[in-house]
């Protein structure tokens with residue numbers, strides 16, 4: 245990740261009116277710090293992308309990173325896989341994110357095939373892909389739009405393709421959810437956020453980041469055509485799932501990237 249990143253202090257002073265959270269210049273400038281201090285397991289999830297790709301990605305196939313922000317998914321994959329293993333296409337709606345992602349990826353991985361596009365993942369014309377990553381992006385789409393996107397992603401995946409879906413989640417049981425959210429706030433405090441920052445960010449994210457339950461995610465993936473999905477990671481109210489097109493997990497070769 246680029247060094248030109250500041251400490252997140254966006255909600256550290258009292259605001260008369262807390263505006264809806266958006267991925268503007270101010271957020272972009274401190275995003276690497278913000279996401280690392282705000283998402284439990286973020287680094288571990290990124291680190292697993294290469295391992296998942298090694299097992300499930302057809303050699304040389306396209307990888308979409310949807311809502312790529314500053315391209316952390318691309319950086320992680322390029323750090324773990326050789327240039328000929330994949331073609332990376334990052335997509336983000338925020339022009340400020342796209343500009344910074346391009347600069348970072350061009351500098352950090354000049355030998356890899358990297359493309360970063362400004363676009364809305366709800367309306368993008370998808371090309372066939374071997375792997376699709378949605379790392380904390382679906383949660384920002386209006387709930388009513390989520391299923392149509394998932395159906396389009398299933399259609400874009402090649403047979404044997406894999407989707408990685410990481411999300412902030414809501415527990416079905418109210419008491420369980422309250423416990424997870426309280427411990428999540430403890431996690432943020434331990435990472436240096438004050439009670440005021442936690443509370444103002446929470447207000448800014450209301451009706452902007454709308455979390456689903458794991459059951460809702462699994463049901464949606466099933467309705468979208470995915471024959472199998474696993475929750476492979478959960479830490480507090482953050483989780484990551486993998487979903488397979490056509491039982492791909494059965495064909496995975498542990499010793500080498502797939503080359504069919």
Ligand SMILES: C[S@@+](CC[C@H](N)C(=O)[O-])C[C@H]1O[C@@H](n2cnc3c(N)ncnc32)[C@H](O)[C@@H]1O
Nearest residue numbers: 267311312313316336337338364365379380384
């Ligand atoms: C939490 S960030 C994703 C973090 C990133 N995937 C990572 O691993 O570092 C969510 C991103 O989704 C983008 N986004 C939100 N709605 C979008 C949409 N409809 N189409 C494309 N990108 C979108 C935002 O601009 C933001 O950069």
Ligand SMILES: O=C(O)C(=O)C[C@]1(C(=O)O)C=C[C@@H](O)C=C1
Nearest residue numbers: 278279282283380412445449453
């Ligand atoms: O800070 C929070 O409460 C979050 O939910 C973290 C979260 C996310 O999950 O995407 C919210 C906004 C920023 O994109 C970074 C992290």
